[in-house]
Amino acid sequence: MKKNNIAVIGAGIVGASLAFHLSTYGKNVTVFDKGLPGSGATGHSFAWINAFGKLPRHYFDLNHRSMDLWSRFNETLGVDVGLKWGGNVTYYADRQKGQELLDQCERLQSWGYPIQTITQEELAELEPNLNIGPFFAGIHTLTEGHVIPTRVAEACMAKVQENGGDIYLDTSVESIVETAEEVILNTQREEFKFDKVVIAAGVDSTNLATSLGINLPQRVSPGIVTRTAPLPPIMETLSTIYLPPGPEDEGEIHIRQATDGSLMCGAGDQENENDDDSQEYADFLLKRASRYFRSLDGVQAERVPVGLRPMPEDGLPVIGFPNKSTRIYITLMHSGVTLAPIVGALGALEIATESSVDSLQPYRPTRFN
Ligand SMILES: Cc1cc2nc3c(=O)[nH]c(=O)nc-3n(C[C@H](O)[C@H](O)[C@H](O)COP(=O)(O)OP(=O)(O)OC[C@H]3O[C@@H](n4cnc5c(N)ncnc54)[C@H](O)[C@@H]3O)c2cc1C
DSSP states (O other), X not given: OEEOSEEEEOOSHHHHHHHHHHHTTTOOEEEEOSSSTTTTXXXXXXXXXXXXXXXXXXXXXXXXXXXXXXXXXXXXXXXXXXOEEOOEEEEESSHHHHHHXXXXXXXXXXXXXXXXXXXXXXXXXXOTTBOOOSOSEEEEESSOEEOOHHHHHHHHHHHHHHTTOEEEOSOOEEXXXXXXXXXXXXXXXXXXXXXXXXXXXXXXXXXXXXXXXXXXXXXXXXXXXXXXXXXXXXXSSOSEEEEOOOTTOSSOEEEEEOTTSOEEEEESSTTOOOXXXXXXHHHHHHHXXXXXXXXXXXXXXXXXXXXXXXXXXXXXXXXXXSSSSSSEEEEEOSSHHHHHHHHHHHHHHHHHHTOOOGGGGGGOGGGXX
């Protein structure tokens, strides 16, 4: 049996960020993942860094603050994680949807979000390869971006090791027992003892929490983002674009081109639920995208298995100690790519110093007690 300090269960982008930030406090950190870093929701993510549709106001503020931390987080990691800024454009041909978008733009401006309306001509200048089609209204957010989230999780793991921590991959934590003195973790191979344990196991967090008598309700939220192999540059300026439905389509699609050239495409909004991971559906998504970017004609869509978003029942993140003891800490959230820098930084502060950060109050797990 080993006596260690803090364990993090889960090397997705959120758990990895938390583990990295904890290691900067001089803590002895051990990370367990049943697969590889980023192999959960993180590896399926569209990875749009934004606060665009986030409500209520405190949740918007948390996301906005995290966006501002992203560049510094990337610098500290010291490797290329595919971070690309450039902003997002959303536009509609439909008058009612266009008007709703303009109303949302006004609200976000009043909240201090860098966003402005955009004309068809301005959009054509930003994205010369885009076949815009009918256009009623559009908005341009200036400070949004995207990242390659698996690279972030891997970079955090490298830093944890550099700071003296241990990483156990392909190691599933099968049980957790909390006593007054310690927390005991059992993996398929070994038993470990820690002073504190962070549960950052994404959709699997609920089962782990339940075994400790902690209520952590989640709903199932499947999502599909199809990909291509690396392509020459198609999007010239923007990091992401939300495109309106065509005449016979079911809804909008969103597209981004990662810095490695691969293109990702999903349907609906960021929380759109869909579990069709067939090759036919992937082809269909890319065909829709090719109406807007003609050079996508004939490009092969790669089938990506369905991704399950960690999704607390009320849609808001869960961050904090679920009971009076400070031995167990929980992080569970959608938008974890946007939120990874702030949750890592503030979560580590709370765990390492046993303090309580005001801006995390709305997200406490105790709300489900
Ligand atoms: C289709 C889709 C699109 C998305 N788009 C966006 C977006 O545009 N912007 C955005 O900000 N967010 C987006 N998200 C959400 C974001 O990806 C997630 O919120 C984020 O990845 C969660 O990270 P995590 O570390 O909490 O969980 P995960 O990435 O799921 O990591 C949990 C880890 O825990 C490990 N694990 C589980 N159980 C155990 C166990 N018993 N023992 C050991 N290890 C265990 C798993 O192997 C996994 O690696 C999207 C998600 C999906 C699925």
